[in-house]
Amino acid sequence: MAPLLLALLSLIDMILGLYVWVLIISAVLSWLIAFNVINTHNRFVYTVADMLYRLTEPVLRPIRNVLPNLGGVDISPVIVILIIFFLRNLIAGYAPYIAAAA
Numbered sequence: 001m002a003p004l005l006l007a008l009l010s011l012i013d014m015i016l017g018l019y020v021w022v023l024i025i026s027a028v029l030s031w032l033i034a035f036n037v038i039n040t041h042n043r044f045v046y047t048v049a050d051m052l053y054r055l056t057e058p059v060l061r062p063i064r065n066v067l068p069n070l071g072g073v074d075i076s077p078v079i080v081i082l083i084i085f086f087l088r089n090l091i092a093g094y095a096p097y098i099a100a101a102a
Contacts, residue, residue: 005098009091016084019055023077026052 032038040046063076
């Protein structure tokens with residue numbers, strides 16, 4: 001049972017790591033769109049931006065509702081990335097105990 005659980009924890013860790021990159025790419029893309037470096041009238045840019053919005057918004061929206069208004073600064077991706085780092089460290093901390101239990 002322990003190898004299966006270790007594989008599951010490894011998969012969760014990998015998905016969390018990929019989601020951190022999705023959050024970073026989404027934040028950078030939103031800055032590029034806000035400063036008019038890239039144009040959303042391009043169909044490819046619009047599709048990528050829409051996909052990233054749909055992937056990140058369900059996680060970021062509850063964080064934004066809790067955070068106070070900071071003007072034009074949105075720190076919700078930073079908060080989510082810190083939470084993800086905490087979860088990844090938690091998984092890494094418990095993995096040796098799960099392996100030893102086998």
